[in-house]
Amino acid sequence: MKSRAAVAFEPGKPLQIVEIDVAPPRAGEVLLRITHTGVCHTDAFTLSGDDPEGVFPAVLGHEGAGVVVQVGEGVTSVQPGDHVIPLYTAECRQCLFCKSGKTNLCTAVRATQGKGLMPDGSTRFSYQGQPVYHYMGCSTFSEYTVVAEVSLAKINPAANPEQVCLLGCGVTTGLGAVKNTAKVQPGDSVAVFGLGGIGLAVIQGAKLAKAGRIIAIDTNPAKFELARTFGATDCVNPKDHAQPIQQVIIEMTGWGVDHSFECIGNVQVMRAALECAHRGWGQSVIIGVAGAGQEISTRPFQLVTGRRWLGSAFGGVKGRSELPGMVEQAMKGEIKLAPFVTHTLPLENINEAFELMHAGQSIRSVVHY
Ligand code: NAD
Ligand code: AHE
Ligand code: ZN
Numbered sequence: 001m002k003s004r005a006a007v008a009f010e011p012g013k014p015l016q017i018v019e020i021d022v023a024p025p026r027a028g029e030v031l032l033r034i035t036h037t038g039v040c041h042t043d044a045f046t047l048s049g050d051d052p053e054g055v056f057p058a059v060l061g062h063e064g065a066g067v068v069v070q071v072g073e074g075v076t077s078v079q080p081g082d083h084v085i086p087l088y089t090a091e092c093r094q095c096l097f098c099k100s101g102k103t104n105l106c107t108a109v110r111a112t113q114g115k116g117l118m119p120d121g122s123t124r125f126s127y128q129g130q131p132v133y134h135y136m137g138c139s140t141f142s143e144y145t146v147v148a149e150v151s152l153a154k155i156n157p158a159a160n161p162e163q164v165c166l167l168g169c170g171v172t173t174g175l176g177a178v179k180n181t182a183k184v185q186p187g188d189s190v191a192v193f194g195l196g197g198i199g200l201a202v203i204q205g206a207k208l209a210k211a212g213r214i215i216a217i218d219t220n221p222a223k224f225e226l227a228r229t230f231g232a233t234d235c236v237n238p239k240d241h242a243q244p245i246q247q248v249i250i251e252m253t254g255w256g257v258d259h260s261f262e263c264i265g266n267v268q269v270m271r272a273a274l275e276c277a278h279r280g281w282g283q284s285v286i287i288g289v290a291g292a293g294q295e296i297s298t299r300p301f302q303l304v305t306g307r308r309w310l311g312s313a314f315g316g317v318k319g320r321s322e323l324p325g326m327v328e329q330a331m332k333g334e335i336k337l338a339p340f341v342t343h344t345l346p347l348e349n350i351n352e353a354f355e356l357m358h359a360g361q362s363i364r365s366v367v368h369y
Pocket of ligand 3: 040041042043062063169170
């Protein structure tokens with residue numbers, strides 16, 4: 001079938017809106033009609049060419065909501081008409097990782113997913129007879145996309161897709177990093193570096209966890225108002241201080257914070273986030289994605305003296321099991337999604353979403369078909 005899609009033909013170039021061909025779903029696969037998709041910084045990261053797993057041409061996008069159109073052989077957990085959120089972290093419930101009870105990092109389709117391919121090693125997308133690659137197992141920048149059955153969370157059809165698409169990545173990642181990775185407790189102090197969709201979701205999660213002090217840090221002060229709305233108690237712009245930001249946070253708190261979260265993808269800030277964690281027990285969670293060749297460093301003494309360095313992917317959330325409940329929570333207003341949606345755009349204007357993000361003017365742009 002034909003599908004309107006925003007294709008990344010080359011790194012560093014705007015997406016092109018073209019009509020691609022989408023082949024039917026094979027065994028264990030599902031054809032979806034995407035109705036809405038958020039644009040996450042990770043899409044921009046891969047488009048920039050910094051992603052070691054970036055392959056081109058590709059249909060990017062991984063924060064979507066849609067409806068099942070057709071199922072391949074053997075698919076039993078969804079049927080045409082079901083409303084779904086595609087998952088870049090699958091949940092097969094059978095692999096070593098799923099069965100461990102320790103992680104959400106399912107391996108069922110991860111190897112082929114990282115190469116831009118479906119689990120059988122081929123692509124369902126083509127343009128003018130040439131293959132076009134998939135992305136993060138989702139490719140939500142195409143009106144029609146094919147994903148693995150294990151990469152689908154079935155959700156309440158009454159949910160607002162313009163908002164719940166954000167549970168496909170940004171909001172779930174931030175909330176989950178607080179609850180599952182850091183396990184923030186009532187009264188704990190928190191520092192959040194980077195106030196985009198991820199950092200603001202961390203703040204919302206910290207507030208839900210009844211954290212005490214929530215320090216929001218960004219070089220763009222335009223982000224502070226929304227951070228306060230979500231529950232930030234202090235807002236700090238590193239550019240207003242001569243000292244390193246970790247020193248500023250330590251002086252504000254005495255010994256540092258119980259938990260810090262890096263939500264930018266900057267390895268220098270990752271170091272600062274670790275070093276502003278409390279001596280003896282503070283922990284720092286890396287959420288941001290850093291480019292090829294980038295490495296983190298600190299004095300080992302920072303760890304010897306009790307700080308812990310952690311990382312979090314999709315907030316440690318098991319998508320098929322947990323997203324349906326998070327959608328219900330959003331419908332009840334227990335999880336706030338509306339404030340994240342600062343812009344809505346038709347697919348034809350998707351490049352504007354990237355420009356707004358780079359200009360620091362949006363939190364989430366949601367693209368509709
Ligand atoms: P975003 O671009 O919307 O927000 C980033 C924020 O960081 C901006 O407000 C920007 O002003 C701020 N910033 C930039 N440099 C800074 C600095 N030196 N000090 C303080 N603030 C600074 O991005 P986003 O969509 O919120 O994503 C954030 C990061 O999280 C990205 O690296 C993205 O790839 C990653 N991410 C990871 C996961 C995961 O599962 N681990 C999931 C989603 C996104
Ligand atoms: N491809 C990159 C890594 C990208 C990455 O870390 N992705 C995050 C999700 S970002 C969502 O916006 C993640 O969940 N990683 C775990 C996984 O299995 O991909 C690289 O460096 O190669
Ligand atoms: Zn994302």
